[in-house]
Amino acid sequence: MTDVPAGPGTDEVELARLVRAHERWRGRAVFNLLPSENAVSPAARKYLGSDLAGRYTLPIDSDWHGERIDNSYTGTRYTDAIEKLGNAAAARLFHGRYATVRPLSGHIAALSALAPLLPAKSKVLAIEPKDGGYDGYAPGFIPALLGYTVRPLPADGAGHSVDAGAAVAAIRSERPQAVILGQSFFLFPYPLAEIVEAARSVEALVLYDASHVLGLIAGGEFQDPLRAGVDVLFGSTHKSFPGPQGGLLVTDREDLFRQIDPALVWRIFDNAHWNRIAGVTQTLLELERFGPDYARTTVANAQALGAALTEKGWPIVAADHGYTRSHQIHIDPSELHAKRGYGSGTLARRLERQGLLIDLVGRIGTAEAARLGLAPGDMPRLADLLERGSRGRPTVTREVRAWRRTFVGLQFV
Numbered sequence: 001m002t003d004v005p006a007g008p009g010t011d012e013v014e015l016a017r018l019v020r021a022h023e024r025w026r027g028r029a030v031f032n033l034l035p036s037e038n039a040v041s042p043a044a045r046k047y048l049g050s051d052l053a054g055r056y057t058l059p060i061d062s063d064w065h066g067e068r069i070d071n072s073y074t075g076t077r078y079t080d081a082i083e084k085l086g087n088a089a090a091a092r093l094f095h096g097r098y099a100t101v102r103p104l105s106g107h108i109a110a111l112s113a114l115a116p117l118l119p120a121k122s123k124v125l126a127i128e129p130k131d132g133g134y135d136g137y138a139p140g141f142i143p144a145l146l147g148y149t150v151r152p153l154p155a156d157g158a159g160h161s162v163d164a165g166a167a168v169a170a171i172r173s174e175r176p177q178a179v180i181l182g183q184s185f186f187l188f189p190y191p192l193a194e195i196v197e198a199a200r201s202v203e204a205l206v207l208y209d210a211s212h213v214l215g216l217i218a219g220g221e222f223q224d225p226l227r228a229g230v231d232v233l234f235g236s237t238h239k240s241f242p243g244p245q246g247g248l249l250v251t252d253r254e255d256l257f258r259q260i261d262p263a264l265v266w267r268i269f270d271n272a273h274w275n276r277i278a279g280v281t282q283t284l285l286e287l288e289r290f291g292p293d294y295a296r297t298t299v300a301n302a303q304a305l306g307a308a309l310t311e312k313g314w315p316i317v318a319a320d321h322g323y324t325r326s327h328q329i330h331i332d333p334s335e336l337h338a339k340r341g342y343g344s345g346t347l348a349r350r351l352e353r354q355g356l357l358i359d360l361v362g363r364i365g366t367a368e369a370a371r372l373g374l375a376p377g378d379m380p381r382l383a384d385l386l387e388r389g390s391r392g393r394p395t396v397t398r399e400v401r402a403w404r405r406t407f408v409g410l411q412f413v
């Protein structure tokens, strides 16, 4: 038997098949419980596939950055207007006067804040990955790229929460130029009043990476960083924030925005992605209408799922603290190993085969489930499927598919 030769024509057919298969599987056959992902609304998806996808625009639209740079583009009358709508909606929703929806991702939003504000040799405090912090702030990554020293901001409370006293002591003794808040394992809000006061006392900036909790902040459900005195808020637009992949940045401080905004173009990136910006703007406007209901349901689902899984004997962290105040719950890795003899990676691969997607590092998220229409009352049934799925029970895949098919369309759009 000879293999069919791959080639331009056959590869295109194969590509179309793969995309269709992905859409069917992810869109109809699984419950997505990955805390880093979400479902994009129909209107935002339409904009992602629009003509905007291939366009360039002017470097930075600015009434107060001075002259526009000459070697830029015509044909931008609508992209300019779309960007203004997006920036204004982000500023309203996150309570800052200045916003940009240009950053291409959460990581790039972090670079967009750090590179212009902090010169090489700056010292920053960030939560270590071993305490649930983002790997990007570990010494070999963004700090190495930008020439910073990074020191730990302790997050060793329940579920890697930050204790006010320990944070204040670290800030006072390290005297950094900036404190970077935000975690990839993110369950509880920070004691912002104490952190901001301590940072002010050593003239440090407070930067809040809200990549995981941006949609909850938008819905008024987690904490309100800029109103609590944080200097710059930024993050991904596709985790609890239910938009297309991207990033945004908001601040109430004109002096900082004057440094950040002009530095984006040609330092952090050149052109922004206008189809994504239209999609993210749509999501911001949807959240202005439905954000509080969406965020409340997402957090209530996470708490109810934590309780239901605990009842099934799963080792969910921070049970004494109500499991979570975010869209995530966490499986305790060492307890899982002690109880079952395998880790979260094995668990996640088993569940994946049954149509239940959790991540390989033991986080379970409820944001997309809320978008589908699952409510706290559905969490015991979901926990039951997770428990039986983890034991490899044969009927679970069928049950997951049948239940998943009952959720058509998205809520909060």
Ligand SMILES: Cc1ncc(COP(=O)(O)O)c(C=O)c1O
Residues within 6 Å of the ligand: 036, 105, 106, 107, 108, 110, 133, 134, 136, 182, 183, 184, 185, 209, 211, 212, 235, 236, 237, 246, 247
């Ligand atoms: C806290 C935090 N910041 C930034 C990022 C990077 O986000 P993005 O994938 O949008 O670049 C992540 C990714 O998971 C994250 O957890």
